[in-house]
Amino acid sequence: MAKRHDQARDFYTTREAAKVLGVSLTTVQLWVEAGILPAWKTPGGHRRLARDAVDRLQREQQSAKQPALGRLKVLVVEDEPVQRELYRLQFARWGLNLDLRLAENGFDGLIQVGREVPDLVITDLDMPGMDGFQMIRHLFRQVPGIGKVVVVSALSPEEIRARGGVPEQIPVYAKPVPFAALRKLIEQELTERAFPRRAS
Structure with missing residues (x-):
């Protein structure tokens, strides 16, 4: 349980990031490849995205729409x-x-x-x-x-x-x-x- 809490606090999975940003999983993956979102891979090969970077991108999305x-x-x-x-x-x-x-x-x-x-x-x-x-x-x-x-x-x-x-x-x-x-x-x-x- 503690591990899940730390994960939610510190980083998102690509699927979680897609939900937060309101875009598809493929879009998040493309943003990672384009350098829009910084990410790293776990030893098992799963991408992890820093929570603060995703949250900042969400704020930029909202700002851009105005x-x-x-x-x-x-x-x-x-x-x-x-x-x-x-x-x-x-x-x-x-x-x-x-x-x-x-x-x-x-x-x-x-x-x-x-x-x-x-x-x-x-x-x-x-x-x-x-x-x-x-x-x-x-x-x-x-x-x-x-x-x-x-x-x-x-x-x-x-x-x-x-x-x-x-x-x-x-x-x-x-x-x-x-x-x-x-x-x-x-x-x-x-x-x-x-x-x-x-x-x-």
Whole structure:
């Protein structure tokens, strides 16, 4: 009994962590592999996650779900639920002055843009329904005030070209999601908003 109490106090199993965080067991395992959640293995090969790390991540999840006005408006369009949650958690962890919205595919992304035009769109390309290629073409034709668009995709450059490509001015990053590069880009956008260049 004492051993069970110590375990509950000090660490979670992956199944317990999934229940606390409201996600699937697979998602927790992916977060461990991505370095979002620190973990170790018992001699029997079972993963253990520090209780304080899981609880801190839960607080970050809750914080990320609360939008704030007057921030850099960022829209992420990504069909994979695990990837969307990675975006949410990483962006919350940075503590930057932004308002993050998430969309599941190109059609959902256009609906989000119709509600409020974002300053930055980060999108996948290969998605069911309306893919990123279609969404980008629509944005550039129909939304003149659209902000910066960035692509993060598992498709190779050859595959992207074969499917019509994307406009030249759009940066294209390869998956896994390059969070360091995205953070630098977002910080640059925030700096330019805080200190806009004056016309000469």
